[in-house]
Amino acid sequence: MADDKDVLRDVWFGRIPTCFTLNPDEATEREAEPYYLLLPRVSYLPLVTDKVKKHFLKVMKAEDVEMWFEYEGTPLKWHYPVGVLFDLHASNTVLPWSITVHFKSFPDQDLLHCPSNSVVEAHFMSSIKEADALKHKSQVINDMQKKDHKQLWMGLQNDKFDQFWAMNRKLMEYSTEEGGFRYIPFRIYQTSSDRPFIQKLFRPVSPEGSAHTLGDLLNEMYPDKKRYQVLIHGIEPLLETPLQWLSEHLSHPDNFLHICVVPAPTD
Amino acid sequence: MALWITYEMTFYYVILLRLFTNARLLLRCAAMTETDCCVLDEEDFRRCCRLLLQRSEQLRDGWSWEVVQGSDEGYLRKTALRSVPDPQTSTCSSRPKQSKEEPDCASSLVPDSGRGELDEEDDGSCIVSEGSSVVLQYEYHILYSSSYSTPVLYFRAFTLEGRSLTLEEVWSFVHPNFRLCLQNSPLNALSQQEHPLLGQPFFYLHPCRTEEFMKLVLTAAEDKHRPMNYVLLWLSLVGPAVGLDVPLEYCIEPQPSDPE
Numbered sequence: 001m002a003d004d005k006d007v008l009r010d011v012w013f014g015r016i017p018t019c020f021t022l023n024p025d026e027a028t029e030r031e032a033e034p035y036y037l038l039l040p041r042v043s044y045l046p047l048v049t050d051k052v053k054k055h056f057l058k059v060m061k062a063e064d065v066e067m068w069f070e071y072e073g074t075p076l077k078w079h080y081p082v083g084v085l086f087d088l089h090a091s092n093t094v095l096p097w098s099i100t101v102h103f104k105s106f107p108d109q110d111l112l113h114c115p116s117n118s119v120v121e122a123h124f125m126s127s128i129k130e131a132d133a134l135k136h137k138s139q140v141i142n143d144m145q146k147k148d149h150k151q152l153w154m155g156l157q158n159d160k161f162d163q164f165w166a167m168n169r170k171l172m173e174y175s176t177e178e179g180g181f182r183y184i185p186f187r188i189y190q191t192s193s194d195r196p197f198i199q200k201l202f203r204p205v206s207p208e209g210s211a212h213t214l215g216d217l218l219n220e221m222y223p224d225k226k227r228y229q230v231l232i233h234g235i236e237p238l239l240e241t242p243l244q245w246l247s248e249h250l251s252h253p254d255n256f257l258h259i260c261v262v263p264a265p266t267d
Numbered sequence: 268m269a270l271w272i273t274y275e276m277t278f279y280y281v282i283l284l285r286l287f288t289n290a291r292l293l294l295r296c297a298a299m300t301e302t303d304c305c306v307l308d309e310e311d312f313r314r315c316c317r318l319l320l321q322r323s324e325q326l327r328d329g330w331s332w333e334v335v336q337g338s339d340e341g342y343l344r345k346t347a348l349r350s351v352p353d354p355q356t357s358t359c360s361s362r363p364k365q366s367k368e369e370p371d372c373a374s375s376l377v378p379d380s381g382r383g384e385l386d387e388e389d390d391g392s393c394i395v396s397e398g399s400s401v402v403l404q405y406e407y408h409i410l411y412s413s414s415y416s417t418p419v420l421y422f423r424a425f426t427l428e429g430r431s432l433t434l435e436e437v438w439s440f441v442h443p444n445f446r447l448c449l450q451n452s453p454l455n456a457l458s459q460q461e462h463p464l465l466g467q468p469f470f471y472l473h474p475c476r477t478e479e480f481m482k483l484v485l486t487a488a489e490d491k492h493r494p495m496n497y498v499l500l501w502l503s504l505v506g507p508a509v510g511l512d513v514p515l516e517y518c519i520e521p522q523p524s525d526p527e
Contacts, residue, residue: 079461108431112459112468122458129475130414138475185414194336196466201413 007249011233012161014041016086017096020052023070026104028059036096040159041083041233042253044124045069045076046114047157056101068111070100075110079123080189081252087231087260088189121153124254128152131185131255132171134201135247140171156253164253171255172248180204180211180244186257188221204244214246215239222261231260306478307497312411312418315498316343322517333408335464342464343409343498349424349510351440353401402427403440407511409498410463417477418498420505421462421469434459437470437509445508457509472505480504 015038022032035055039048053067069076071089076099080088090097106113114120128149132141141149148167155164174181184204187197198221204212214237218230230236232250243257251257307315316332320343323330334341408421424432424440438446438457460471481501488495503513 077461109467112461113434119458126473126475133414133475194466195338195464196461197463199413199463 004249008165009161011250012042012164012253014083014233015039016041016082019096019098020049020056020069020101021098022056022059023100023102023104026102027061029061030059032056032059039082039086039097041081041086043082043156043159044080044120045078045082045085046120047117048082052101056103060103065103066106066113066115068102068106070102071098075107077111078114079112079120081254081258083233083252084189084258084260087234088191088262091229091231091234091260091262092265117157121157124153124156125149127254127256128171131251134183134185135171135174135181135255137182140173144170152253168253168255178205179209181247184212184217184243184247184257185251185255186217186243186247186259188218188259188261190261192263202243204242204247211242211244213239214241214243217243218261227264228261229264231262232257307411307416307418309411309413312498313341315496316409318496319343319499319502319517326514326516328514328517340464342411344407345511346404346406347511349403349405349440350400351403351510353399403432405510407506407509408462408469409502412474415474415478417474417481418501419471419474419477420502420509420511421460421471422509422511423467423469434470440510441508470509472509477501477505 018037018039020035020037022028033055035052037048037052039045049067049069056067069078071085074089076085076089086097112119129138129141132138144167151163151167154160155162155167181204183201186202187199189197200221202212202217202220206212214230218239230239232246237246237250247257320330320332322328323345328345329347330343330345332341333344404425404427406423406425410419410421411417412419424437426432434457441457456473456476457470458473459468461467462469481497484500484504485495485497488500499513499517502511503517506513
């Protein structure tokens with residue numbers, strides 16, 4: 001399936017051009033130039049913004065404090081993949097994505113702390129574990145050794161597609177008589193909701209044996225239809241796409257399908 | 268694989284220790300609900316919570332059921348004041364600290380989240396001498412995890428002035444008996460996490476091992492033909508680690524003459 005493998009690569013190498021600007025209220029010794037960066041959609045802000053931190057700390061009097069990001073007044077949750085944050089908050093805006101950098105007044109009622117990359121690793125592995133609990137009752141992840149888990153993390157951290165997928169393919173297997181995973185790991189995000197996301201048990205195959213589609217999932221979660229746009233990795237997959245296929249090919253490295261439901265752009 | 272076995276064995280050993288000390292609790296647990304051993308579906312969870320809530324109201328233990336706006340989902344909630352030794356006034360003697368920029372006692376007992384390497388930590392031994400105590404506000408939420416088919420405990424803690432406690436501080440107030448268990452458990456069992464219904468940062472106890480240790484307890488109970496309230500039993504095992512005690516009275520059948 002040459003085409004399907006290409007999809008995996010396209011997903012992995014997706015990038016978002018971003019412009020980082022320092023919060024104008026933060027005191028600097030000299031003018032802070034904006035910093036431009038291509039952010040990997042599948043990674044996490046703390047993993048890919050070391051250069052941003054170095055750049056802005058050069059012009060600030062502050063010691064090494066916890067950096068945090070905000071977009072149009074909304075603190076950005078670093079434990080969400082970068083691409084999810086963009087699709088959710090800025091999908092129909094002009095590129096580059098403009099993010100404001102802060103070093104003061106960490107909003108600890110909104111954001112988790114991230115003192116080091118090991119915290120990101122713990123979150124990432126926790127998601128993978130949860131996804132496998134849904135897909136395989138944790139059998140595959142528990143059969144892996146600690147070094148295999150490390151390989152998944154290092155593959156993500158160092159942007160090594162082959163290293164990551166050598167291990168991740170095991171998490172994408174299922175027995176043919178099952179027809180798919182036990183449940184599909186997914187989260188649906190919507191900014192208009194008070195809830196951070198919707199996550200429920202949902203099978204890829206109906207009791208009658210037919211494949212559930214993306215449309216079926218959305219009908220189940222949003223029975224009252226409205227005009228919205230459904231984004232996964234910045235694209236709108238056809239609602240007829242089988243959920244099992246989406247889970248195998250459009251999941252994030254954490255093995256979850258992160259689906260953003262945003263208001264349809266008014267033309 | 269060997270490393271995982273060691274972690275698990277330590278974890279189970281401490282859990283079993285706790286089980287023995289809870290033996291009275293188990294033996295006196297009245298029939299509250301039958302649960303299909305080890306697997307807790309959402310309906311079971313709600314039923315167990317309702318029973319727990321009823322008993323809590325009788326005992327004035329402070330639990331309430333919170334509903335999520337616009338859905339039928341909910342969770343148990345309780346706030347409590349907790350008195351802990353003031354880290355500023357209590358003195359400790361322990362192994363020489365690894366990091367030089369953390370002079371106070373509380374953080375020297377904490378796994379260094381900066382390095383995230385648990386095998387370099389001190390052995391957690393400390394002699395705390397008398398000092399004053401400080402009162403903290405804890406807020407506990409019990410949610411259902413459909414991914415793991417278990418309850419999950421989320422909590423947050425504040426000083427009386429309203430300042431949120433950090434992970435390091437929360438960790439420092441975990442009783443030493445539990446610290447070894449939580450520390451060696453994979454995935455840093457106690458960590459910060461986004462509350463799945465409210466979206467705010469909470470601390471939580473990672474649920475991935477819950478089914479395993481609950482299985483131990485529940486099969487033992489089944490052998491004695493004692494139906495158990497899964498949520499109550501689970502709470503009595505994990506709660507005390509984070510300052511949440513479950514009074515024995517929960518398991519005693521209310522007498523007809525008990526006041527409503």
